[in-house]
Amino acid sequence: MTAYTATVTVRLKRGVLDPEAETTQQALERLGFDLSDLRSADRFEVDLDAADADEAAARADEMAERLLANPTIHDYDVAVAER
Amino acid sequence: MTAYTATVTVRLKRGVLDPEAETTQQALERLGFDLSDLRSADRFEVDLDAADADEAAARADEMAERLLANPTIHDYDVAVAER
Numbered sequence: 001m002t003a004y005t006a007t008v009t010v011r012l013k014r015g016v017l018d019p020e021a022e023t024t025q026q027a028l029e030r031l032g033f034d035l036s037d038l039r040s041a042d043r044f045e046v047d048l049d050a051a052d053a054d055e056a057a058a059r060a061d062e063m064a065e066r067l068l069a070n071p072t073i074h075d076y077d078v079a080v081a082e083r
Numbered sequence: 084m085t086a087y088t089a090t091v092t093v094r095l096k097r098g099v100l101d102p103e104a105e106t107t108q109q110a111l112e113r114l115g116f117d118l119s120d121l122r123s124a125d126r127f128e129v130d131l132d133a134a135d136a137d138e139a140a141a142r143a144d145e146m147a148e149r150l151l152a153n154p155t156i157h158d159y160d161v162a163v164a165e166r
Contacts, residue, residue, distance in 0.1 A: 003119075009126060024127065028146055035146075036086075037130040043092060044107065047120040063111055063118075 001049040003083040006060030010069045010076045011041040044068055047083060056080045084132040086166040089143030093152045093159045094124040127151055130166060139163045 012018050018040060025038040046063065050056035060078045069076040095101050101123060108121040129146065133139035143161045152159040 021127075024150070027150055028129075031149055033142065033146055035129050035131045039128040041126040041128065043124040043126045044104075045122040045124065046111075046118050048118045059116065063116055066114055067110055068107070 001051060003047065003049055004053065004056040004080050005083045006046045006048060006056050007079045007081070008044045008046065008060055008064050008068050008076055009041050009079075010044070010064065010074050011039065013073055013075050016073045042068075053080045053082070084134060086130065086132055087136060087139035087163050088166045089129045089131060089139050090162045090164070091127045091129065091143055091147050091151050091159055092124050092162075093127070093147065093157050094122065096156055096158055099156045125151075136163045136165075 021038050021040040024040065025035065028035060028038070046060055048056055048059060050059065057078050057080045060080065064076045064078065065071070104121050104123040107123065108118065111118060111121070129143055131139055131142060133142060140161050140163045143163065147159045147161060148154070
């Protein structure tokens with residue numbers, strides 16, 4: 001078994017309203033920053049032990065499917081690195 | 084001017100309690116997943132135009148300092164890519 005960290009990034013699908021990102025962008029603009037868009041995402045770093053990187057990625061993927069992401073409104077991606 | 088996307092990742096400093104991450108970890112464990120730790124972070128993807136990557140990174144860094152992160156409890160890092 002090897003120790004891995006799987007990083008799951010969960011973002012809203014294109015077209016889904018994101019009022020938090022919109023408010024953050026407006027606040028930055030009020031502070032004088034010039035930006036054309038801002039998107040927010042959640043990032044989960046999961047430490048787990050697995051036989052190899054493929055198994056770690058498969059388990060993180062299942063965690064995203066079952067709990068971390070809502071497939072109706074979210075896309076996600078998984079990246080695995082040895083810890 | 085070139086179009087860049089600056090990704091600002093904001094995490095809680097080590098030692099700061101993270102009840103959301105703790106609850107998420109417990110929920111995954113109840114679903115039968117085996118993991119040793121889980122940390123959550125916020126990720127902001129900021130689209131902006133800048134003369135070069137260094138200028139884009141410097142502006143994203145200032146956004147993090149002034150609004151996106153709370154220096155008392157957060158660490159952050161900035162990564163810049165051409166869009």
